[in-house]
Amino acid sequence: LSRDPVEVDKYIADPLCGFDASVSLWLDIFEMTFRAPQEAQLDRLPKHTPIHLVGGGQDPATDNGKAVIWLSKHLKAHGFSRIRTQIYQDMRHETLNEIGADAAIAAFADWCDEAIARS
Template sequence: MRESTITFDSVDGLKIQTYLWEPEGEPRAVVQLQHGLGEHAGRYRRFGEALTDAGFVVYAPDARGSGRTAGGAYGHWGRDGWPGWVEDLNQLNRRIRADRRGLPVALIGHSMGSFASQQYLLNHSAEVDAVVLIGTTEVSGLADMLSGPADLSAFNAGFEHRTGFEWLTRDEAEVDKYCADPECGFETQPFEGIQTLKRAADPDELAKIRADLPVLIVSGDADPIADRGAAPELVGRRYRDAGLTDVEVVIYPEARHELLNETNRDEVTERILGFLARVLG
């Protein structure tokens, strides 16, 4: 895997730092990879290597308020707040389609990145050829919770309390890496404009998504935002009710929030790669 960095401009003046991970040969397709809250794109190198080994070129931004983009001001979301986070997906997608004309584009979002992806699709489903939502949930009730400062450690209720972040994965080494990373686990400012996320649960809005868009949803039934798998199943059902004809939902028993860092991560990765191979050719 060859790694470099590009930047793109947000509409409110931020420079979004983005990893570019390229395969050795000509790419077969593009993956636009959006990380979650309280982390950064550098944590996805292992997944990036699996994608590039399979022939994909990967664009993985450090979202606003995160990683290198934050410049140390972690959890500060810029002038446009949550709508800006969603619009950043659109700005990067435009860059990708200009850079990689003719290649299909898959959007993969984890956690907060999956929520942004759900909202992005309402107006931009024509710009992507496949979608994977990892560690996602139904978002209508989530917007109210995220209107205030987000304390991620609150999700650890019901798990062992060795570090307070056991809800992320059963793999203790991965939890320790997260806790030792100064760019992870930070408290955040409230998301201005987060109420717009509720649009992604509105049937009239979901009806705007093109019916032939393939969607894969993967979650663990021990993920505290998944309601034992019921919440991602609801997301899938809403897409089907909106007319989408190719929607898969896969729930992994006992798996927690970060499926790409879970003890069964190889199984999850292979499932995602198989989906991309099927729908992108």
């Protein structure tokens, strides 16, 4: 989740977090995972759409950022040209609740400024 123990404690204390996933939730996740990157779905999106992908190099949910890199390459192979991908090597899953989140937030703000300027 995060290397920041305060953020981990807040997550544990939150009654809306840490629940058991239902079968229906897993079915939705699998459908999204296997259907979303299909060519027919990607063809519906404008290829000039700016996309900012972020991952943690210590995030097991994305195979330590490898899934984020895969998605970036997959989108580029389908003609998307405005993709920025950043893997923060020491971060885990919740980049914005991580030690060093200021760098990720600043990079996102810079990306937003650039995306707006190019629109």
